[in-house]
Amino acid sequence: MNGGTSRERILGRVRRALADVPPSEHPGDHPVARDYAVQHGERTHSATVGLLAENLEDYRARVHRTDAPGLPALLARLLGERGARRVVVPAGLPGGWLAGAPAELVLDSPVLTDHELDSVDSVVTGCALAIAETGTVVLDAGPDQGSRRITLIPDHHLCVVRTDDQVVGSVPQAIRRLTPARPLTWISGPSATSDIELERVEGVHGPRTLEVILVAGDPREL
Template identity: 60%
Template sequence: MTSRDLILGRIRAALGDTGTVAEQPLPRRYLSAHAPADDPAALLDLLHRNLTDYRALVHRCTEAELPSRIAELLAARGSRTVAVPAGLPDGWLTAAVGVEPLPDDGSLTAARLDAVDSVVTGCALAVAETGTIVLDGGPGQGRRLLSLVPDHHLCVVRAPEQVVASVPLALPRLDPARPQTWISGPSATSDIELDRVVGVHGPRTLEVLLVTV
C-alpha cells in the first residue's frame, strides 16, 4: 500500500462518524470591506495612512510628474544603478539621468542584484485597509527576485484603478496561476522581545508613489 492510500484510508476511517451530519452552508456574514469602497479619494488617503503606519515612505504625484518624481527619489538615495523589470513603461526612467538602468532580460542573478541600489516596479493592485501592495509578475513588476534583493524598492501605484478597499475585494482581481508577493511595508521582525523592528532581509526601504491623473 502506498502512503497516499494509507493516509486517505486513515482519513476516511477517522471521519466515519460524520456521514450523517447535514452540511451547513458556510457562514460568510463578515464584511466585504471595512472602508467605503465607492469613495476613491478616501480609499487613497487610507492606503497612504496605512502604508505610512508600517514605515513605507509614501509620495504622491500626477502622471505627468511621475518621471521627475522617480528621478528625484532615486537621486535622493544616491542610487547609481536601478533594476528595470520587463514591461516597465518607457517614460518612467527617462528623467533619471546619471542612474544606470539594468533591464531584466533574465540575466540579473541574485548575486548581481545584491549590488544594485534600487528597483522600480509597478504593481497589480493595492489594498487600502491593510496598506498592502500586490505584485504578480505582470508587466512592469518583474520576476520575484527583482523586488526582493535590492535594498530599495520604489513601487508605483496608479489610483484609483489599482486601489481596492479590502482583502476580500482584492482576491477576485488576482490570478491564482501567477506567483504573487503581497508587501505591507518594508521587511520587519518582531523576534526580539516581540517588538517590531524594521529592516531584515527584504528591502529595508519601501517607497510608494501614489499616482493620480
C-alpha cells in the first residue's frame, strides 16, 4: 500500500494539523508578527548606491554613473558603441534623453508585433526603483518603462535609475513603495539560465545585455 495519492496524503496532513482548531476561529484572529529586520545593517545613502552598483555588476550587469545633464550624451555613446540602429522607447520616456542618439526611435505600442520587437537593437527605459541588497531593478509599467514585453524581447536593455529617490536598501523597503496591482518585473542582471550541467546561457527569456545607468539628480525634465 502506498498510502494513497500524493494529494490525499498532503490533504490528510492538513486535516490532522487543523483537527484542534475551533470552527469559530479565523486566520485573522492570530496576527503574525512581522518585526523582522527591514535591512541588513545601517548605511548612508551613498553606501547604499555603492552596494547597488556592486551587486548589479556581480550579476553581470554593466553599470554606468552620470549626473542628469550628462545622461543624453552617455546614452548616445552607449547606443553608438553598441551599433544600435533601431531603439524601442516607452511613450513616456523624457524626449531629451535620446535627443542625440544615433538611432531610429520606435515608440512602444500595442500594434508592435513580437517579430518587430525582435528586430530592434536596444530598448531604453526608466524604472520604478532599484534594490541595493539584491542588485535588482524593478519595473512597474510606468510611463517611462512601457509594456513588459519591450524589456523582454530586445537583446539589449538600457535602464536608467535615479539615485536620489529610486534606490532602496532592501526588499522589505521596496515592497512598501510598490503597488502590487501593477505588473511588476524584477530584474537581477541579464536574462540567464543553466542546464543540468550548470552551463550558463544568457538571453533565453530576456535581454543578453543589461546596462544600468545610475543618475545623480533629476533627469525627468530633460
